[in-house]
Amino acid sequence: MRIALLITPFTDQNLQRAAQIGVTDIVSVYPGLDLNYLLELRKRVESFGLRLSAVERLLPTLKFIHNLPGRDQQIEDFKTLIRNMGKAGVSTLCYSWMPADDWQRTDLEAAERGGAKVTAFEQDKPSSVPTDTGYRKESNDSTSAERLWGNLEYFLKEVVPVAEESGVKLSMHPDDPPVENLRGQPQIMTSPEAYERMVKIVESPSNGICLCQGTMAASAREYDIPATIKRLAPYINYAHFRDVVGSGSSFRESFHDNGKSDMVACMNAYHEAGIDCPIRPDHVPTLAGETNEYPGYHMLGRLWAVGYMRGLMQAVESQKP
Incomplete structure (x- = not known):
């Protein structure tokens, strides 16, 4: 496993900090469709001794998720992104089939250890969305689970061959929160079974998953996360390392060492399965002195999380016979 970081804000100082604390891989948000921009971004990352890997x-996904007007053009744009990534040597593309814009929470300032701020979700409360793709569904009608699966099949048959040709690994993120119905809108990517169904639609190393531990841990089904990692190991192209307290319709995020999961066993599961892919700390608490402008994505919590992850990795690797 290689520790990756999605940096907010994306500054040279934070890139240098990432290199200093032992990060090897950098993750970029959607870079647009300009190949030259992506090549320059890779060059900038590499100047710090880091790799732009994801x-x-x-x-922009909601047109093809819901089969709205402009679907095919949005798929063509997605293919262009994949081809550009292949040309730039960026190997992993993490996306989701979330029918809303992005991950959903109802509280952006829930209390964690020492007064740190984390995000939380309560099913019966209105959303307080921390992120927005800038595009919302053009219809108030919900898209059925059956239609979501049909739209996904159409999409995968279009894009997986392009990903194979480009040397890019697609990594499906689960719906977050992992509830089967979010305010009247069905969600389909909420379980290991859904992942297994998805990868069988087009069987390819380029059609894989992002194993988001925190999302799986938040499920009402109370999954054994280390066992889930081992179960899905053949399909894991990317991973998010985080944890929560609570599950189902009520949970909050936590420090990586203060949640419900056995994080030592989780790291050991990746090691035993022989998984070698980028893994990032994902959401982190906002610490004292930070503005909480980017809930889950401030830098102090990331610095702490990377140190914790590196310690676990070294401990797990030291157990080699």
């Missing part, structure tokens, strides 16, 4: 978040 793209995720803020991707």
Whole structure:
């Protein structure tokens, strides 16, 4: 496993900090469709001794998720992004099939250890959305689960061959929160079974998953996360390392060492399965002195999380016979 970081804000100082604390891989949000921009971004990252290895978040996807007007053009744009990533040597594209804009929370300032701020979700409260792709569904009608699956099949049959040709690994992120119905809109990517169904639609190393531990841990089904990692290991192209307290319709995020999961066993599961892909700390608490302008994505919590992850990795690797 290689520790990756999605940096907010994306400054040279934060890139240098990432290199200093032992990060090897950098993740970019959606870079647009300009190949030259992506090549310059890679050059900038590499100037700090780091590798630009993944793209995720803020991707324009809702037209093909819901089969809205402009679907095929949005798929063609997605293919262009994949081809550009291949040309730039960026190997991993993390996306989701979330029918809303992005991950959903109802509280952006829930209390964690020492007064740190984390995000939380309560099913019966209105959303307080921390991120927005800038595009909303053009219809108030919900898209059925059956139609979401049909739209996904159409999409995968179009884009997976392009990903194979480009040397890019697609990594499906689960719906967050992992509830089957979010305010009247069905969601389909909420379980290991859904992941297994998805990868069988087009069987390819380029059609894989992002194993988001925190999302799986938040499920009402109370999954054994280390066992889930081992179960889905053949399909894991990317991973998010985080945890929560609570589950189902009520949960909050936590420090990585203060949640419900056995994080030592989780890291050991990746190691035992022989998984070698980027893994990032994902959402982190906002600490004292930070503005909480970017809930889950401030830098102090990331610095702490990377140190914790590196310690776990070294401990797990030291157990080699």
